[in-house]
Amino acid sequence: MADEVILLDFWPSPFGVRARIALREKGVEFEYREENLREKSPLLLQMNPVHKKIPVLIHNGKPVCESMNVVQYIDEVWSDKNPLLPSDPYQRAQARFWVDFIDTKVYEPADKIWSTKGEVQEKAKKEYIEALKILESELGNKPYFGGDNFGFVDIAMTGYYMWFEASEKCGNFSIEPECPTLMASAKRCLQRDSVVNSVPDPEKIVEFAFKIRKIYCV
């Protein structure tokens, strides 16, 4: 029996896109189902009753929730192609460390850049750049966080890379002069087939960001 793989997702989500990219890196066929987050589907509520959030990967009827948990699950189930996590325990621990860093130290200011203004937004921009600089220093002169290969940490960051333009426009600042090598890696990631096929048009994200910004920053 062929695998049935369904992804509950929301197009501009930096978390949802991680699951899309991981599935495409592995060449897994899946059914994409767009969620309306203002009126969540009964299936989403049933499959993720704890957090009620996308992405949810439903594999042969069983749900996996939380984006990087989904990516790790995909990596373990479809282990024959494009490994996303390294096999060495120390390198795996390092990759998990940086993903956790991204999910706390990048997520929090990134979220505030589009949803706040004034001093709060200025502080968020400073924290965002600080976090990106730490990542740039970790990246060093490697093409990807995964070394020569696009991997776990790169997938985690690509959700933010696809929002870079929207973040810059909402915050009226530039990332590239502060983090040139991170930006070069971002461009490399955004050109991959798995990513091109998963990421929306940046202009659409900018438009979406300003639309929700209006609601949060009245």
Place this chain on the structure above:
Amino acid sequence: MADEVILLDFWPSPFGVRARIALREKGVEFEYREENLREKSPLLLQMNPVHKKIPVLIHNGKPVCESMNVVQYIDEVWSDKNPLLPSDPYQRAQARFWVDFIDTKVYEPADKIWSTKGEVQEKAKKEYIEALKILESELGNKPYFGGDNFGFVDIAMTGYYMWFEASEKCGNFSIEPECPTLMASAKRCLQRDSVVNSVPDPEKIVEFAFKIRKIYCV
């Protein structure tokens, strides 16, 4: 050459204790080094320059940071004894999901119970019990979250189990009537050799909690 394993830790830490327990489950000899968190050692600052937090596991000179990342590293390196994560990808994803739940939905209110008072504390107590009830429902009638075996999620929770008495005394409430089967599992966990040898005397934690509470709740 024998492995050199050093743990930078702080005795009442619900995070540090996770690493201690995992090492003892695996029968790994290690050197425990107590940190003074008001005056962190040069070694801690060197080994965890990003977060500057305990626990840090230093294995043959190389640091691993973030408690559950440390536990997973230990599980992968010393894989021959007492597996902590299941081998099935779906069950692994479920275990990681619940650990993430604990590190967000249990951590946040638990932290506020000893560090706040009045309405904020009341709200935290309510959220704490709600989160524990969700965990109790996930536990079901299994002896451990790991099923018949003490595992990854149990280790994550044991840091909170050892603080239960302090939380109850700081918040003037009782956990057992609300979550009787979770409490039964907690008691089971707290009796394991690996845990008995890792967890401080509950009275000492209560004393510590009231000492720091005085600083936060003036």
